[in-house]
Amino acid sequence: MPELPEVETVRRRLAPFLEGRTIAMAEVDDARLVRPEDPAAVAARLGGARIVGLGRRGKYLLVHLDDTSTLAVHLRMTGNLLVGADTVPAHRRAVLHLDDGSRVDYTDLRRFGTWQLLEGAPELAEFLDARLGAEPLDPDFDAGTLRRAFAGRRAPVKALLLDQRLVAGVGNIYADEALHAARIHPETPAGAVTRPALARLATAVRDVLEIGIAAQGATLRDYRTPEGGYGSMQERFQVFDRTGEPCPHCGAAIVKTRVAGRGTHLCPRCQRRPRA
Ligand SMILES: [Zn+2]
Structure with a gap:
């Protein structure tokens, strides 16, 4: 499943193809992708819009449009955004035809991915704030961020690292890698992680995500870069x-x-198991 480094890789690789382009026509072929909205209505809204920027928050890719709306794309299990494909790729669920004659294909084998069109900055902020906590690559993400998120919590530290409402973008791969780098047993009650260990963990989370971005993500099964690479x-x-x-x-x-x-x-x- 794509995590922060995979989504950030998609953002960086797609940006040169999309930014400044106008969507000549959009097709949404799977109602599940945009529910409860009507696929034809979403496609009609996207058609004619100019893409002013590509952003990311947690595992959401944010396609900012010139009418102040934003398309929030979540790839979930097997979503991929592809450019430059010669033929229609398998499991295509939607496509953006751009004004330069190119297109972006959205494929999704398992069909858990979502496209949500949010109107204006307040609706976007409300949507993201309700779902996502601290952004681990923000400069102010540190041991204090984790201490506040974990205070008084008895759940395993790994469970809280995976909770998007506390730390955005970390999934199963990067949680395991970060806890190992910080020498913390995943079952340690989150509120019992010592201050030195929290400092190690904050650094480790950032480090493993940055290593993941530098490697253009991890391809275990379905994830591909926008050009179809691994x-x-x-x-x-x-x-x-x-x-x-x-x-x-x-x-x-x-x-x-x-x-x-x-x-x-x-x-x-x-990673020593904590004493009971
Ligand atoms: Zn070891």
């Missing part, structure tokens, strides 16, 4: 998807367990 972050995983392989830090075998209902990878030596 990310390479999977080659840089320290713990994720490395069950039984040696921890790059200490050599102990990585183990897989289950935390907050999610498959979780950790080093049993670097």
Whole structure:
């Protein structure tokens, strides 16, 4: 599932193709993508609009239009935005035809992705604020951000890292990588993480996301860059998807367990289980 680095990669790679272009015509072929709105109505609204900028908040890609509306795209499990395809790609659910004759294809095998058209800055802000907490690449994201988010919480620290309303954009891959880099066991009650460990974690979250962006994301199955290429972050995983392989830090075998209902990878030596 695309996380912050994958969505940020899509944003950066798509921006040169989209920014300043006018959407000559839009087609939405899957009602599920825009529900409860009418697909034809959404397509009609997009047609003729000029794209003034591409933004991102958490895992949302934000397509800002010249009429002050914003199309908020969430790729969920298997959504991809593709440019330059010779033929109509498989599982295409929507397409933007641009005024230079190019097009952007939206494909989605599992069909969990969403396109939501938000009218004006206040509606956009309300939409995002209701769903998303701290942006981990913002300059003011630090140990204090995590301390306030985790205060008094007994849930496992990994569960809270995955909660988009607390920290936006972190999913299963980057949560495991960040907790390993910070040497914190994923089941540690969030409110019991020490101040030095919170400082390590704030740094680690930012670091693993930036490494992921530099690698253009992780392609495990479905994620592709807009040109159809693969990310390479999977080659840089320290713990994720490395069950039984040696921890790059200490050599102990990585183990897989289950935390907050999610498959979780950790080093049993670097990430000591908290005492009960
Ligand atoms: Zn280790």
